[in-house]
Structure formats: structure tokens, C-alpha cells
Amino acid sequence: MRMPLSWLAEVTDLPPGARGADVAAGLVSVGLEEEDLHGGDLTGPLVVGRVLDFTPEPQKNGKTIRWCTVDVGQNGQMLTEGKHQEIVCGAHNFEVGDLVVVVLPGAVLPGNFAIAARKTYGHVSNGMICAEDEIGLGHDHEGIIVLERLLGAEKAATLQPGDDAIALLGLAEETVETNVTPDRGYCFSVRGLAREYWHSQGSPAGGYRDPADVATPQANDSGHPIRLDDDTPLDGNVGCDRFVARVVRGIDPTRPSPAWMQKRLTQMGMRPISLAVDVTNYVMLAVGQPLHAYDLAKLDGPIVVRRARAGEALTTLDDVERTLSPEDLLITDSGERPLAIAGVMGGSSSEVDDSTTDVLIEAAHFDPTTVARSSRRHRLVTEASKRFERGVDPQVTAAAAQLAVDLLVEHGGGTADPGVTDVDHTTQRTAYLLDVTEPSRIVGVDYPRERVLSILRDLGCAVAESGEGTDDAHVLVTPPSWRPDLVDAPDYAEEVARIDGYNNIPSITPTPSEGRGLTHGQKARRIVADALAGAGFTEVLSYPFVAAELADQLGFAPDDDRRQAVRVANPLSEERPLLRTMVLSSLVDVLRRNLARGHKDVAISEIGLVFRPGGPLGKAPIPSVASRPDDATLEQLYAAVPDQPRRAAVVASGQIEQAGWWGPGRAADWSDMVAAVQSVAAALAVPVVVANDPDHAPWHPGRCARITLADGTLVGHAGELHPKALAALDLPPRTVAAEFDVDVLTAASEEPVQAREFSSFPPALTDVALLVRSEVAAGEVEAALRRGAGESLESIVLFDVYEGERVEAGHRSLAYRLTFRALDRTLTTDEVNDFRDAAVAAAARATGAVQR
Known part of the structure; x- marks a missing residue:
């Protein structure tokens, strides 16, 4: 503004x-x-010039410039001995004979841009033909200023080449x-x-003169008939609650707007158009009330304000035919012919033109939400819509209409009709019981009671110190009609602080208290993230919203509790209304997006919350903010919130090890996912057990590992995703993934870890091959060996799995390397053999293993 x-x-x-x-x-x-x-920062010469002729000259860069000859009056004699100015111009929106604004050598434009004669495009250009933004008149740089269009043909006809454009356009005034x-x-x-x-400036007495403080006549029955007929209010708000109509007859359509008005409109960044239009724009800029002028001769009956009907269309003043929505509020002729989109733009059918003599002035108050939605729906942002959607004073409509009538009568020679229409359905603002100590409490500055009341009255608020609920600390405050944003105590506190001066609020640096460091859970989450990054996974964040059909795509069984997802009441997208029950369900979208962008080898991870209601949720109450909710209310609130465990997921597709001169690459497989979970568990010093899980969607039944703690608590699953799930999700074959419970690992890692004492004695290695049934998990065999081997066992590694010749059908051979080491001595062969035999015996008892 x-x-x-x-x-x-x-x-x-x-x-x-x-x-x-x-x-x-x-x-x-x-x-x-x-x-x-x-x-204020522009110095001349800046003059009116007339284009005498020009020659288009195409350039090598594809641009065509115009080599112009411009008459700049007496100014040319000082520069080129009386010859007309020759100027290079890159714009093409002018013709021979047009009046333009020319800045001559010696002038200084805004931004301290000095103008001098200079050689460009093979010519010496004596100045520049100006665009709006170059002289600080506006922001338009699409073409140069043509004064006939800016000021109107009649005003331009009074100008001569060489006239001072600084005074003409008001550029000397700031x-x-x-x-x-x-x-x-x-x-x-x-x-x-x-x-x-x-x-x-301190709100000095008598220092403000309200331009809307004008006498307005009372409404009567002889004005132009108006009917407000909004049958379908938007969000409960009536589209129009006040409509003032005034008529001025006998306007001379040949009269231009006064020069002072044109100058002010130009200074405000608007183009003068015609007297009736300029008056409405001037009044809008003065008091903030958008007005609209209708050609009375083009109206057939009463004006009816209503919502649009299906299939209706309106050609607006920009000559665009717009299909209307039932949410659009319309100004109509007799309720049938649309005249305007209320608060946005008028229609061409009732436009004021060069033959208009009788004008109907509309000053109305429209619902901000209605106007904002219509403006965005039609991609039509106007000076009127910018004001209405932010809130216009509903009590200024009559004054604005009166100001417009007075200007049309004075400068257009018209006569105001005695009829005044004012359909007023506005409601008075309710008083708010304000604790005058609230601004001090909220802001932290001591504002005396009288200072608070003085500021509120200067703002235009009505302050009553007597009435229901008032006492020494409480007053009734009614905000002014132009401040719809003043609602409660924080709003008034902000106003008190603002008017008293933000600079009066001291800047006090708080003294930090002694910190307690990160919690165990925070440390554990950082360890998990670091371990996954160290394993080669890129951490990402995805939105936790998923589609309803995702459960079917992942192959969840009908009774799978992961199908019980929470539905968002106001989702960001109707296509994804559910909250995820697995991190993997949103992580696969990130994988698919990266693959679609050409990244063929992707390994990503995410740590985040999932939402597991576990059954129907209760309805959350809305507690009062006056005090802390009681225990019963808190219990209801908690019952309405689903469990939100923290999970981590990883997914990979393509090469996990890149090919190069060092050798062939390797595609990611199920073992990489198991290793990722094991590396996280190892970083937290939590031992885990890996076993096969033949039935857990969305993983492949033969390539899915179930990962648990030593006591059987489920940690997660890892392996290759099911081919049907991959096809449904449009992911490459053999894509692998894992998901595990971070909370479980965090809880398991709370016990302090005792570091193993280092032994300087040599290790003793022994291998053992065990024949077990194929369905026996290698992890179970390893756990049994570990239990039986005793405290001297340092490590155990599965180094070979064999099925085939000389191995009984339905069985397989598992070969382990056991490393033993004592703290106080070198182990003997007999001791190592005893440890090995004890381990094998334990495995035989637990899994039926037979040593080969």
C-alpha cells in the first residue's frame, strides 16, 4: 500500500x-x-517526448531494438544543438506520434542511476525512454510509459514535448x-x-482527521431497490451483510478526472481511466472501502445479491468469460443476469463507458472467506479482493458512498438522487471483559492501568469501566468496527505493546540452567541413526499418510492388526487419509520416487512413529483452557490417542556393492537387511536372535528373518519383499527391506554393558560341523552352542552351509568356527576339546543336531 x-x-x-x-x-x-x-530521489531532466519515427533493427542475439527519433522540445537544443533526440529503445508497445517519458543525459534515476549519452547497439543513445519501474512510478517493466494510456487522451492532448514529467507525474513528492x-x-x-x-507519534490530541467522517443521509424507500438473498452461506457466514446504493444522474461523460486526482492515483500505482472509475478508486484508497460503479441505463430491475447457480457464466471487465461456482457470491440484475463477482470484479455487461451519464454506486460489505475463495478459484486478484479478504470496515460503507457521490457531483456535473438505499444486516461487536493486568503479564513489561486504557481508546475501542464483571482490574472493551482481528486478551496485549513501543520491551538474555544432557532414548535413537548411516543407508523423512488400498498391496491378512489404521479427519490429500502402521508403508513411496528419477541403486532408511490403535479409539473431549484438565478428562484424551511406537525401516534396490575395476558388483539381498538390523543391535550392545519367519507380509515367505531378543521379544523382520507386493507397489523385483522396533532395542539397552576384559593369551580355534533338520534355524543352533561352550567362548561364526550329496534329505550341514580364549592362561587342547564337546552336546539337546 x-x-x-x-x-x-x-x-x-x-x-x-x-x-x-x-x-x-x-x-x-x-x-x-x-x-x-x-x-524524491529523481533529478531531471525528465520530460515529455513525442515519438517522431523509429526504425526496427534486429540484433544478433535475437532481440529487435528500435532506433527512435524523439521530440523533447527546448531540451534538445541544449544537448544536440536543436536537433531531435536519437534514442535506442528495446520496447515495442508504442507507435509514431505517442507521447512518452524521456530521461535525458544529466538526470539521475532512483537507485542513484546516472544517465549519460552512451553507445549501444551501434548507435549513440541520447537518453532513455522510460518504463514505470525505472522512474519509481510502479513495478511494470513490460513496456515503456505511453502518456495517452496513463493519463487519458484528453489530459495528454494538453501536453507538449519538453514539459516537465517530474511535476506531471508527482515524482518529486515522496x-x-x-x-x-x-x-x-x-x-x-x-x-x-x-x-x-x-x-x-504518540497519538496527539487532534492530530488525526478521519477522512470517513462525513455526514451521510438516512436511508429511505425511494432508493434503487436492493435484496440480499444468500440462501447458502459459506461456513455459516452470510456473503453480504450490508449494501449501500446511491445514484448520480446527468454526469457529463466527457469530463476528465481532476488533475490532482489523476496525480494521486498515479502516485498510488494506479492508472487513471475515467471520472466514474477514478472516483471509486480514489475513495477506496482513501478510506479502504472498495466501490463499484454501474451504468444505470444497463440495469433492468432491482439488484439481488445471491450465490451463483450451476452452469452460470460471467464475462468480467478483463473480457474473460468465467464459469461460476455455486460458492461464488454474485451481484445480479433482478436476480437473473449476473453483473459482478461480489468483492472481486464487475462484469462487462454493466460497465461504465464513454456514454454513461447515470451511475449507480455500490458500497457493500462482503464476507472475507467468500471473496478470498472466489479470488483464488478464478485466479483473479484485484484491489477490491485484497481488501475484502482481509476485512473491510462494515461501518464505513455509507461514508464511502457519500464521498463518491460528492466527487461525481462536483467534478462530473451530476445530480445526486434523493433516494438512499442501505440494507444493513450487520451485528454489533460484543464487549470483551479484559483484565488490564494481562498485557503486563503477557509482555513482561509493567503497563499502568491508565496507560492500557489510554492506548485502547486511541485505537478506537470503546472502554467501559462499569458494567457486569468490571472492577478495578477488569473493564469491558468493544473493538472498533475496522479491527476484526481484536478478539481476546492476547490480541489486546499485542496492541498495547505495539503502540507503547516495541523498543520499550527490554531485551533480557535468559540465564540457562544446568542441563542434564540427552536422555537414554535420545542417545539410543542417535546411535540407531548413526549405525544405519554407517551401514550405507541414506536417512530420509516421509509423510506418515498412506492410502487405504495400501494394506491390500502389501498383502496383509484380513485379520492383520496393521489394517486398523487411524483415519485423519482433515487429510492433506483425500488419496492418503490414513496414518501409517508401518514405517515401511511410507518409505516405499520414497524408494519409488527415487527410482522414477533415475536412481537405480538406492538404499534408504527412516526412523519415525507409527500409529497402532489396537481397536476403536474414544472421542477426545475439548477441555477448558482455564485450568488443568482433571484426571477423568486426561484419561479420555489419552484413550483417544493411538499408541505411537517408534520404528525404523530400511529398504534397498539395485547394487549394494558397485562394480568397477576392482571386480563385479553385488545386488542387495535379504542378508544385507538382516545385517543392517544386527549392526544396529550391536551398536546398542543388545544381542539378538535371527530365525526364519515363513508367514509375515509383506516379506517373501522363504526369505524373511524374524529378529528377536534373547528372551523372545520381537524386534522386527528383515528380508526380501514378496513378489506380489513388489508388483502392486511398482517396485523392482528382489527389492529388500527391514523394519524393527526402536523402542524395544532402547529398553533392552538400558542395562549397563560390562566390558569384556581383554586377554593377552593366544586364542584357540576349533571347527564343528553339525547335521540338523532343514527347518531348524541356524540362529537356534548358534544360541545352543553358545550356551554350552562356557565363559571361555570368545566368538562363534557360521562359515558354511551345505545341502546335497552325502547329506540326508531334509537336512543340512552347518559349520561353525568357535574361538576360545582364557584370561589367565593359554588353553590346552584337552580343555578346548571339552568346551567344544559341551557345546555340541547342548546343541544336540536343543535342536537334535548331530556332529558330522
Whole structure:
């Protein structure tokens, strides 16, 4: 939002000699963000020029420039001895005879950009034909300024080459531009910005003059008929709760807008168009109320405000035919012909044109949500929609309409109809019982009671110190109509802190208390992540939302509890409304995306929460914020929250070991997944047992390992995914994965680990081959050997598995290497043999193993 200092000075008092930077600093002090400063930093000569002719010249870079001859009046005599100026221009939006803005050598443009005659594209260019952004008039750089389009043909006809363009466009006067946040919609007007600047100066008495403080006539029955007929309010909010209509007849369509109005519109970054349109834009900029002018002769009956019907369309003022949605709020003629999308843009069928003499002025208050959704639905952001969707003062409509009527009568020669229509369904804001000590408590600064009340009254709030609930510490505060964002104590506390001055809030660096370090669970999670990264997996994060059909794709049995997923009430995507019950179920999406991007060898991991309701969840109550919920309420809240264990998953596809000059590569297989889990368990010093699991989706029944603690507690599963699951998920064959419970490993690692004393004596190695049934897991055999071998066993490794000739059908041979070492002596052969025999005997008892 822009604000020329001259306009600001009409609404509030400026200190003597105040510059744009001073005003911007004042606005920043009350929480507004400075966007830019325009004007004041441009020195001439900047003049009006007329294009006499030009020659298009294509360039080697594919660009076509125009070698122009421009009449700049007497200025040309000083530069080129009376000859017209020759200027290179890259724009193509002008023709011979157009009036343009020319900056001549010796001028300095915004940004301290000095202009001089220079050689370019094979010519000496004596100046530059300017675009809006080059002289700080706007942000447009699509083409150069053509004054006939900017000021209108009638105004341009009064100009002569050589006229001072700085004075013409108001560029010598400084204009402050601010960035208006969504909660400060009232600042989209000079009225609002001036009030904020007044606050920044201490809110001096009499220092603010409300431009909307005008006398307005009472509504009567002779005005243009209006009917508000919103049968389907959006989110419970009526689309239009106030509509003011005024009529001005007999306007002279040939009269232009006054020069001062055109100048101000230009300074505000808007183009003057015609008197009726310029008046509505000027009033909108002044008081923040968007207006719309209709050609009364093009209306056939009463104006009806209603929602759009299915199949309706409207050609808007930008000549685009738009298909309307039933959520769009329309302004219609007699309830049938659409005239405008309320709060967004009018239609071409009732547009004010060069023949319009009778004008109907609309000043209405529309629901912010309705306008915002229509604006986004039609990709149509207008000056009106930007204001309505942030909230417009519903009490300024009549004043805005009156201001527009007065300007049309004064400058258009029209006559205002005595009829005044004001359909007002607005409701009064309710008073809030405010504890005046709340700002001090929230902000941490001692604000005296009288200071708080004074700031609230300066803001426009009605403060009642007597009434129900009031006492020395409580008052009833009714916010002003232009501040819909003031609702509760934190809002008022923020306003008190803002107006009193953010710089008055001391910056106190808190003294940190002595820390207690990471918890065991935090340390364990970091160890898990480090171990997986060390094993070659890249850690990723995925959204925990999954599709309903994923359970079928993974091959879960009908009674599998992993099918019991929590459904999100307002999912980010309707295609993924469920919360995951396995980390793997969302991790496979990341794998598929990477494969689709051309990464053929992928190994990724994720540590995250899963959601396991284990049955129907209770409904969560909404407790009061006044006090801590009681035990019964807390129990209901916990009952409504599913269990959320922490899991880790890994998945790999392609080569786990790359091929190169050192030899062939190796594809990832089920053993890599088992090794990944074992490496994590080893990093946490937790022994695990690996056994075959023939029936656990989504893994292959013959290549799935069940991993448990020594006491049988399930840790997780690892192996190759089932071919049917891979086909359903569109993943490559032989993709492998693992998922394990981090919480289980964390709990198992809480017991302190006793480091094994190092022995300097030599180890004794012995091998043993055992014949076991094929269904006996190698892990069970290893565990039995370990139990029977005694304390001198240092390590045990399975180094060979054999099935085939000279091995009984249904059996296999497992060969283990056992390493023994004593702490205090070198073991003898007899001792090692005894240890080995005891281990074999234990394996025979536990698994039926027979030594070969």
C-alpha cells in the first residue's frame, strides 16, 4: 500500500521537515513493514517526448531494438544543438506520434542511476525512454510509459514535448510503500496508514482527521431497490451483510478526472481511466472501502445479491468469460443476469463507458472467506479482493458512498438522487471483559492501568469501566468496527505493546540452567541413526499418510492388526487419509520416487512413529483452557490417542556393492537387511536372535528373518519383499527391506554393558560341523552352542552351509568356527576339546543336531 506524504499530511499532522524515511521509520515502529520509498530521489531532466519515427533493427542475439527519433522540445537544443533526440529503445508497445517519458543525459534515476549519452547497439543513445519501474512510478517493466494510456487522451492532448514529467507525474513528492499483513486490512487505505502513523507519534490530541467522517443521509424507500438473498452461506457466514446504493444522474461523460486526482492515483500505482472509475478508486484508497460503479441505463430491475447457480457464466471487465461456482457470491440484475463477482470484479455487461451519464454506486460489505475463495478459484486478484479478504470496515460503507457521490457531483456535473438505499444486516461487536493486568503479564513489561486504557481508546475501542464483571482490574472493551482481528486478551496485549513501543520491551538474555544432557532414548535413537548411516543407508523423512488400498498391496491378512489404521479427519490429500502402521508403508513411496528419477541403486532408511490403535479409539473431549484438565478428562484424551511406537525401516534396490575395476558388483539381498538390523543391535550392545519367519507380509515367505531378543521379544523382520507386493507397489523385483522396533532395542539397552576384559593369551580355534533338520534355524543352533561352550567362548561364526550329496534329505550341514580364549592362561587342547564337546552336546539337546 502506497501513501504520498502530501495525502498523509491532510489526514494527520507531520513534523516540520518530515521526509519519507522518517514516516517509514514511524510506521515500522508500530509493526508495519517498509516495502519501498518512491520519489524524491529523481533529478531531471525528465520530460515529455513525442515519438517522431523509429526504425526496427534486429540484433544478433535475437532481440529487435528500435532506433527512435524523439521530440523533447527546448531540451534538445541544449544537448544536440536543436536537433531531435536519437534514442535506442528495446520496447515495442508504442507507435509514431505517442507521447512518452524521456530521461535525458544529466538526470539521475532512483537507485542513484546516472544517465549519460552512451553507445549501444551501434548507435549513440541520447537518453532513455522510460518504463514505470525505472522512474519509481510502479513495478511494470513490460513496456515503456505511453502518456495517452496513463493519463487519458484528453489530459495528454494538453501536453507538449519538453514539459516537465517530474511535476506531471508527482515524482518529486515522496511516497511511502508498506507491506500490509493479513491481520491489518484497515491499513490498505490512507485512513488506516495515517492512523498508524498518528499512533507512532504518540497519538496527539487532534492530530488525526478521519477522512470517513462525513455526514451521510438516512436511508429511505425511494432508493434503487436492493435484496440480499444468500440462501447458502459459506461456513455459516452470510456473503453480504450490508449494501449501500446511491445514484448520480446527468454526469457529463466527457469530463476528465481532476488533475490532482489523476496525480494521486498515479502516485498510488494506479492508472487513471475515467471520472466514474477514478472516483471509486480514489475513495477506496482513501478510506479502504472498495466501490463499484454501474451504468444505470444497463440495469433492468432491482439488484439481488445471491450465490451463483450451476452452469452460470460471467464475462468480467478483463473480457474473460468465467464459469461460476455455486460458492461464488454474485451481484445480479433482478436476480437473473449476473453483473459482478461480489468483492472481486464487475462484469462487462454493466460497465461504465464513454456514454454513461447515470451511475449507480455500490458500497457493500462482503464476507472475507467468500471473496478470498472466489479470488483464488478464478485466479483473479484485484484491489477490491485484497481488501475484502482481509476485512473491510462494515461501518464505513455509507461514508464511502457519500464521498463518491460528492466527487461525481462536483467534478462530473451530476445530480445526486434523493433516494438512499442501505440494507444493513450487520451485528454489533460484543464487549470483551479484559483484565488490564494481562498485557503486563503477557509482555513482561509493567503497563499502568491508565496507560492500557489510554492506548485502547486511541485505537478506537470503546472502554467501559462499569458494567457486569468490571472492577478495578477488569473493564469491558468493544473493538472498533475496522479491527476484526481484536478478539481476546492476547490480541489486546499485542496492541498495547505495539503502540507503547516495541523498543520499550527490554531485551533480557535468559540465564540457562544446568542441563542434564540427552536422555537414554535420545542417545539410543542417535546411535540407531548413526549405525544405519554407517551401514550405507541414506536417512530420509516421509509423510506418515498412506492410502487405504495400501494394506491390500502389501498383502496383509484380513485379520492383520496393521489394517486398523487411524483415519485423519482433515487429510492433506483425500488419496492418503490414513496414518501409517508401518514405517515401511511410507518409505516405499520414497524408494519409488527415487527410482522414477533415475536412481537405480538406492538404499534408504527412516526412523519415525507409527500409529497402532489396537481397536476403536474414544472421542477426545475439548477441555477448558482455564485450568488443568482433571484426571477423568486426561484419561479420555489419552484413550483417544493411538499408541505411537517408534520404528525404523530400511529398504534397498539395485547394487549394494558397485562394480568397477576392482571386480563385479553385488545386488542387495535379504542378508544385507538382516545385517543392517544386527549392526544396529550391536551398536546398542543388545544381542539378538535371527530365525526364519515363513508367514509375515509383506516379506517373501522363504526369505524373511524374524529378529528377536534373547528372551523372545520381537524386534522386527528383515528380508526380501514378496513378489506380489513388489508388483502392486511398482517396485523392482528382489527389492529388500527391514523394519524393527526402536523402542524395544532402547529398553533392552538400558542395562549397563560390562566390558569384556581383554586377554593377552593366544586364542584357540576349533571347527564343528553339525547335521540338523532343514527347518531348524541356524540362529537356534548358534544360541545352543553358545550356551554350552562356557565363559571361555570368545566368538562363534557360521562359515558354511551345505545341502546335497552325502547329506540326508531334509537336512543340512552347518559349520561353525568357535574361538576360545582364557584370561589367565593359554588353553590346552584337552580343555578346548571339552568346551567344544559341551557345546555340541547342548546343541544336540536343543535342536537334535548331530556332529558330522
